[in-house]
Amino acid sequence: MSAPADIAQDVVVREIAEDEIDAIFALDQIVFHGRLTDDERARATRLLASAHRIGTYEDGRLVGVAAALDQAMTIPGGEIRCWGLTWVGVLPTHRRRGILTSMLDRLWADALAADRSIVGLWVAEEAIYGRFGCGPATRSIATRITTDRPLDLRIDPDPRSLRMLDGDEALAAIGPFHERVVRPRRGGLLRRDDRAWRDDLLRDVDEDDEDLTPPRIVVLGPADDPQGYVVYRTGHGDEEAGTPGRVVLIELEAAEPAGEAALWSYLASIDLTGRIDCWSRPVDDPLVTMLADRDRMRVTDRFEALWLRLVDLPAALEARSWSCELDLAIEVADPRLPDNDGRWRLRTAADGSARCVRTDGPADVALAARDLASAYLGGIALGELGRAGLVEERTAGAIARLDDALRVERAPFGADAF
Numbered sequence: 323m324s325a326p327a328d329i330a331q332d333v334v335v336r337e338i339a340e341d342e343i344d345a346i347f348a349l350d351q352i353v354f355h356g357r358l359t360d361d362e363r364a365r366a367t368r369l370l371a372s373a374h375r376i377g378t379y380e381d382g383r384l385v386g387v388a389a390a391l392d393q394a395m396t397i398p399g400g401e402i403r404c405w406g407l408t409w410v411g412v413l414p415t416h417r418r419r420g421i422l423t424s425m426l427d428r429l430w431a432d433a434l435a436a437d438r439s440i441v442g443l444w445v446a447e448e449a450i451y452g453r454f455g456c457g458p459a460t461r462s463i464a465t466r467i468t469t470d471r472p473l474d475l476r477i478d479p480d481p482r483s484l485r486m487l488d489g490d491e492a493l494a495a496i497g498p499f500h501e502r503v504v505r506p507r508r509g510g511l512l513r514r515d516d517r518a519w520r521d522d523l524l525r526d527v528d529e530d531d532e533d534l535t536p537p538r539i540v541v542l543g544p545a546d547d548p549q550g551y552v553v554y555r556t557g558h559g560d561e562e563a564g565t566p567g568r569v570v571l572i573e574l575e576a577a578e579p580a581g582e583a584a585l586w587s588y589l590a591s592i593d594l595t596g597r598i599d600c601w602s603r604p605v606d607d608p609l610v611t612m613l614a615d616r617d618r619m620r621v622t623d624r625f626e627a628l629w630l631r632l633v634d635l636p637a638a639l640e641a642r643s644w645s646c647e648l649d650l651a652i653e654v655a656d657p658r659l660p661d662n663d664g665r666w667r668l669r670t671a672a673d674g675s676a677r678c679v680r681t682d683g684p685a686d687v688a689l690a691a692r693d694l695a696s697a698y699l700g701g702i703a704l705g706e707l708g709r710a711g712l713v714e715e716r717t718a719g720a721i722a723r724l725d726d727a728l729r730v731e732r733a734p735f736g737a738d739a740f
């Protein structure tokens with residue numbers, strides 16, 4: 323870490339003690355140009371209390387911070403314990419001196435020591451994290467559905483009854499359903515504890531739009547055995563301006579397509595609203611295909627939600643399941659983590675398991691660590707990266723074979739921003 327000669331006499335990177343968390347908020351408000359409400363501060367304290375917190379201190383004052391949350395993430399074939407990088411910030415007076423670089427070096431090492439082979443993150447700016455070996459691994463679409471008339475779908479909705487629940491009863495219905503039915507289906511989804519449900523998904527006020535109602539929760543079928551649920555807020559319209567009210571979707575999940583159809587039909591039928599705004603849906607959202615009239619839905623944004631950093635490359639590759647047999651060598655460029663850098667022989671078996679060991683032999687495919695991270699959950703094909711000149715194919719057909727083995731049934735999804 324370099325510093326101007328006249329300052330930075332004593333710079334250390336160390337863990338931030340629990341009684342120092344307030345200093346993180348002071349820094350965060352400077353870095354993100356905001357003011358934390360008491361409620362936000364209380365939520366952030368709960369979040370950060372259980373996080374691994376790294377700070378850079380100059381002459382005893384906090385000038386940089388990075389935190390890692392302990393998480394369980396769905397990966398193809400199972401789940402992995404991983405870390406979620408968050409609350410990254412460096413004082414504007416201390417930018418571009420390598421403070422973030424030092425903190426991330428420390429964080430990757432700490433993750434390895436804690437037996438975490440993957441770190442996930444949501445980036446504030448795309449340009450920052452690629453150089454640190456991180457790549458976008460999921461894609462989302464934001465959509466707007468016009469609902470000024472009933473939704474015409476190509477399948478019949480599940481006829482079971484819908485009921486609106488709140489409080490503990492709602493959480494008792496949808497929490498276990500999410501864990502049992504929803505989470506195993508898509509890579510990138512995180513296990514939610516009580517804090518995550520209450521503080522993140524179901525919090526009373528949406529700070530980005532305080533006019534919206536608190537979350538409403540509607541469950542399909544009996545509360546003790548739901549077949550799906552939707553969580554949404556509503557906002558009133560403006561009669562004079564001729565603007566209809568709107569539904570703002572937080573999450574919609576069902577066991578079967580007919581259940582999804584029932585929940586979408588319900589949302590579209592709510593009186594005094596004329597559209598549904600979805601800030602984030604998987605790119606393969608079945609609604610796109612289910613709609614009889616696709617003009618009713620507009621994709622308003624596309625973004626890459628969850629990013630990954632493979633900190634222990636062989637452990638990460640061996641942890642996921644692979645969809646076909648494969649035997650090839652990959653050369654990975656990972657200058658920040660030399661233990662990953664170099665050539666690896668990847669052998670996958672018909673049962674989905676894999677072995678990944680060092681090799682001196684020639685590589686069939688060569689790529690950067692960030693691009694392997696992008697392909698890891700099966701959401702971004704190496705072929706796509708190869709067509710952009712980012713993956714080098716040294717043996718004909720090797721990229722396609724690797725993509726076949728990486729393939730997953732449903733697109734991975736980053737549903738939980740952190």
Ligand SMILES: CC(=O)SCCNC(=O)CCNC(=O)[C@H](O)C(C)(C)COP(=O)(O)OP(=O)(O)OC[C@H]1O[C@@H](n2cnc3c(N)ncnc32)[C@H](O)[C@@H]1OP(=O)(O)O
Nearest residue numbers: 408409410411412417418419420421422423445446449450
């Ligand atoms: C997971 C999350 O929490 S995402 C939130 C990230 N936080 C923010 O965006 C808050 C505002 N920004 C900041 O606090 C800081 O500018 C940070 C954290 C982004 C960077 O911290 P710094 O200590 O300045 O980074 P550091 O000096 O280690 O930079 C290393 C390299 O990263 C790159 N980099 C750093 N910041 C940026 C940026 N904003 N955009 C593009 N590249 C960047 C630069 O190439 C830099 O090398 P260079 O100076 O030789 O060009």
